Amino acid sequence: MSLIVMKFGGTSLADLERIRHAARHVKREVDAGHQVAVIVSAMAGTTNQLVKWCEEASALHDAREYDAVVSTGEQVSAGLMAIVLQDMGISARSFTGWQVPVRTSDVHGAARIQSIESDDLRSRLSEGQVCVITGFQGISSLNRITTLGRGGSDTSAVAVAAALGADRCDIYTDVDGVYTTDPRIAPRAQRLSRISFEEMLEMASLGAKVLQTRSVELAMAKGVRLVVRSSFDDPDAPQVAPDGSNSGVPGTLVCDEDEIVEQQIVSGVTLAKSEAKITIRSVKDRPGVAAAVFGALADEQIVVDMIVQNVSDDGRQTDITFTVPDAEYDRAMNAITSDRERFEYDTITGAKGGAKISVIGVGMRSHAGVAASMFRALSEKGINIQLITTSEIKTSVLIAEEYAELAVRALHTYYGLDREEEG
Amino acid sequence: MSLIVMKFGGTSLADLERIRHAARHVKREVDAGHQVAVIVSAMAGTTNQLVKWCEEASALHDAREYDAVVSTGEQVSAGLMAIVLQDMGISARSFTGWQVPVRTSDVHGAARIQSIESDDLRSRLSEGQVCVITGFQGISSLNRITTLGRGGSDTSAVAVAAALGADRCDIYTDVDGVYTTDPRIAPRAQRLSRISFEEMLEMASLGAKVLQTRSVELAMAKGVRLVVRSSFDDPDAPQVAPDGSNSGVPGTLVCDEDEIVEQQIVSGVTLAKSEAKITIRSVKDRPGVAAAVFGALADEQIVVDMIVQNVSDDGRQTDITFTVPDAEYDRAMNAITSDRERFEYDTITGAKGGAKISVIGVGMRSHAGVAASMFRALSEKGINIQLITTSEIKTSVLIAEEYAELAVRALHTYYGLDREEEG
Numbered sequence A, B: 001m002s003l004i005v006m007k008f009g010g011t012s013l014a015d016l017e018r019i020r021h022a023a024r025h026v027k028r029e030v031d032a033g034h035q036v037a038v039i040v041s042a043m044a045g046t047t048n049q050l051v052k053w054c055e056e057a058s059a060l061h062d063a064r065e066y067d068a069v070v071s072t073g074e075q076v077s078a079g080l081m082a083i084v085l086q087d088m089g090i091s092a093r094s095f096t097g098w099q100v101p102v103r104t105s106d107v108h109g110a111a112r113i114q115s116i117e118s119d120d121l122r123s124r125l126s127e128g129q130v131c132v133i134t135g136f137q138g139i140s141s142l143n144r145i146t147t148l149g150r151g152g153s154d155t156s157a158v159a160v161a162a163a164l165g166a167d168r169c170d171i172y173t174d175v176d177g178v179y180t181t182d183p184r185i186a187p188r189a190q191r192l193s194r195i196s197f198e199e200m201l202e203m204a205s206l207g208a209k210v211l212q213t214r215s216v217e218l219a220m221a222k223g224v225r226l227v228v229r230s231s232f233d234d235p236d237a238p239q240v241a242p243d244g245s246n247s248g249v250p251g252t253l254v255c256d257e258d259e260i261v262e263q264q265i266v267s268g269v270t271l272a273k274s275e276a277k278i279t280i281r282s283v284k285d286r287p288g289v290a291a292a293v294f295g296a297l298a299d300e301q302i303v304v305d306m307i308v309q310n311v312s313d314d315g316r317q318t319d320i321t322f323t324v325p326d327a328e329y330d331r332a333m334n335a336i337t338s339d340r341e342r343f344e345y346d347t348i349t350g351a352k353g354g355a356k357i358s359v360i361g362v363g364m365r366s367h368a369g370v371a372a373s374m375f376r377a378l379s380e381k382g383i384n385i386q387l388i389t390t391s392e393i394k395t396s397v398l399i400a401e402e403y404a405e406l407a408v409r410a411l412h413t414y415y416g417l418d419r420e421e422e423g
Helices: A016-031 A046-057 A063-070 A072-087 A119-126 A152-164 A197-205 A213-222 A289-299 A326-337 A370-380 A401-414 B016-031 B046-057 B063-070 B072-087 B119-126 B152-164 B197-205 B213-222 B289-299 B326-337 B370-380 B401-414
Strands: A003-008 A035-040 A092-095 A102-104 A113-116 A130-134 A137-139 A145-147 A168-173 A194-196 A226-230 A252-255 A268-284 A307-309 A317-325 A347-360 A387-391 A394-400 B003-008 B035-040 B092-095 B102-104 B113-116 B130-134 B137-139 B145-147 B168-173 B194-196 B226-230 B252-255 B268-284 B307-309 B317-325 B347-360 B387-391 B394-400
Touching (some): A016 B046, A063 A072, A063 A145, A063 B092, A113 A152, A119 A152, A130 A152, A152 A213, A197 A252, A289 A326, A307 A387, A317 A326, A370 A387, B003 B016, B046 B063, B063 B145, B072 B130, B102 B152, B113 B152, B130 B152, B152 B168, B197 B213, B213 B226, B317 B326, B326 B347
Parallel strands (some): A003 A035, A003 A168, A168 A226, A194 A252, B003 B035, B092 B130, B102 B137, B168 B226, B194 B252
Antiparallel strands (some): A268 A347, A307 A317, B307 B317
8 A cells, every 4th residue: 555646737637527537547546545645736727817817907916916816726626626536436625735734935926835734634544535635835924825836736746745755746747758759859759667856857957848847856855756647548547657567657757766777878868949059259268257258148037058168278268158049149149249348258159040969867977988979879970069068967969950850869769769669 | 984894796896897996996995094894706607617617526516625616716806806906006915714714614505604803804904904805705613614605795794894893884786775666667766875774684585685684684783884885886976875965875874773863664665476375274273283284385395475374263263375486386285285184174275476565664663554554555556455464664465466566666656765756
C-alpha cells in the first residue's frame, strides 16, 4: 500500500465527463489499496474568465481581491470531483487551501507555500477517505486567500506530497510523458521511463513545457518522486511503463538520479529557435564591464540566454557574445549602441535566426568527451557551430536555424535515443 | 452619520456594468459620510450553472460539497465589487462567510445563522472602509462552508445589520418598492413609503415576492429597519421617498408599526389565483377529526391554504372546507376519498378556479368593521363570497376567479389606496 498524490490539470477537468474520467483514475488507485490525495486545477477556461472579469473591473485591481475571485475556480472543481467520487462509491471530501490549511507568504498572485498542516489529511487518508484539495492557492497570515501564480497547481501537488511523505506524486496532464526530443521533429523520439530531477529542470527550462520549473525544484529539494502521465489514457488499462516494465507508472518518472539504474549518457535533445546573437568586440577587459552590458539589457527587461566571453589575447581587451530572442534583437542592439562611450568597445555585430540545440544528461558528469562527440556529430552533417556553452549536465550550441531539425535528428540518432523500428 | 447595510441581488450584479452601477449607489452613501457594509448575491445565472454542475455530477450529491461549489458565486461578486469600489477611490475589501466569520448550523443547503463576529467589521467600518460580504453563506462548527438556501442573501443582510446595529438595511432589487397591490391589475396602485413588518410578512407570504419571508421575520425580531428599493435607479438622483418626503429612502421602508405615524386602516390588497376548494359535509364532530383530515393531506405533501370549520348545528356533525392549489385538487380529493371509512363523512364536494383576495393592515386591530365593509364593497359589485378567513391584520375571502381583478380594483378604491390622477 502506497500513499499517492494525484494532480489533474484544467484540460483534464474541462467538463463533467472529463472529471468523471479523471475520477476513474482515482478509483483505480483506491481499488488497488492505496491512500490517495487529489489536487485539482480549475476547469479549463474558468480561470481565464475570472481573470478577465478582474481586468474588466479595474486595470489596476487589488491582488488580494484578484486572488479571492480567481481561487474560486479550484473550489468548484474540487467540490465536483468529490461529488463524482462519492457517486462511484468512494469516500471523498473537498478541501480549500484555507481549510487544509496551506499557509503561504503574503505575496498575492505569486505566493510561496510556507507550511501545510497535514495531521487531519493524514488521519482521513488512513481511514480510506480521498482528500480532494484545491491547487494553486493557500491562506496568508492575515487570513486572506492567496494564489501561487499560473501553473501553481503542480507546486501545490508537490508540496502536499512532501508534507504527507507520499510515495509518488502523479501529474496527470494532456501529454503522456517526457520524450527524448520533440516527436514532431524526430519521429523516432522515445518516451522516457525515468528522468532525473536535474535533467527535467534543464528540459523544462528549454521548452519541454510539461512541468512547472518551480514544482520540479521543490520535488528535487524534498525528494518527491514525480510522474508525468496522461489523464486521457484508459484508466482501466494495465499499468505498464514505457520501457515495458510493469512498474505501475505508464508515464515518465522524474526522480533522483540514484534511482535510475541504467543511466544513458544523454537523456534528451532540446531545441530553441529564433535566437539572435550579438557580439561586442574589443571591450575593455576590466571588472564591471560584463555587469554594465547585461545591466543595460536587464534595465530594458530583455532576457539574455547564452553568454560567452573568451579570455583576451593581451589581457586588455575581450569579445563578449550573447543571445536574445529574435523579437528583442533590435531593442538589445539599441540598448548597447545608444551608450557606446560607456562600454568602450570597438565594433558590434549580430544576426537573427539562430537555433540553440542542447544535449542533456547526468551521464555527462562521469563521461568525458560528450561535448567533443556532439561537435563531431554536427560536423559530419556539415553544420557549423557558432557558439558553445556548457553546464554540468548540458552542452548547448548555437547554429543557423535552417539546420535545426537536421541537427536534432542527427544528435538523437548519434546518442542512441532512437526508438527501434516497429514490426 | 449612519451605519447602513446595502444588499444587492443577482440581477443587480449580472455583469461588470451593473456591478459598477450598484457601486455608484454605495459611493453615494459613502460620500454622504455613512459607514457602509455591502452584502452581495452571486451574479445572475452563476448559481444556476453551479447547481446544474452539481446535479450533473450526481443526482444524490453531498450537500456539503454542493455548498462548497455553490458558495463560490458570491465570492466572485464580492471580490469584483471590492475591485470596482477601489477603482472609484473607495477603500473596500471583500469578506467570505468564513472570513467574517458568519457562524451557522450544520444543516448544509439550509443552514441558519447562529452568530456573526462583528468586531473586525466594526473597526474597519469606523475607519471608513467598505466591507463587502458574501451573502447566502457561512461556516459550520466543523469548518465547512454552509449555504442558507435560495434567497438567503436577504437573511444574511438582515443578520449583518442586526450584528452591527445598523441604522438601516437597504435591499436593492429589481422593483422599486412595495405596492398597495399589483399595478398590472390596478393601474392606480401606489408605492408605499412605509409598511410594518407584520403587514410585510402577510404581503410576502401572499405573493408579493419582494423579500424573503425569513429575512422579514428576522428583521422584525431584531428591530432592523429594512428598505426595499431599485438598484436600477439613477444613483445620483435626489433621495426622495414615494410620498414626496425627503427621507433619504426612495423605496419602501419596512419598520415597526410605531414608526408609521399616519397608519392606513388597510395597507394593501393581495390576490392569489387558482385556488381549489373542497368541502367535506357531515363529518363526525369529535376531537381528532380535523387532525386526521389534514394529516392525510400533509402525508401527501399537499399544502393547504384556507381552512374553515363552522360550529355544527347539533354538536354531532360538522362541515369542513379548505383550499389547495388547483394543481393539487385531484390528489387532495383522492387522499380523502380513498380512506372514506376513516373520516366518516356524508358527502364531499369541490371545485377548482377560485381566487383568494386579502386586505391587509395593522389598522384592523383598532378599527372595527373592516371585514364587514369589505363584504359590502364586494356585494356592491355583485361578487359572491364563498369562504371567509381572518387573522389579526388580514381578512381573506375566496371568490370565483373571473371576478378577481374586479374585486382587487374595487377594494383598492374602496379603502382609499388609489393614487391620485396625475395632471
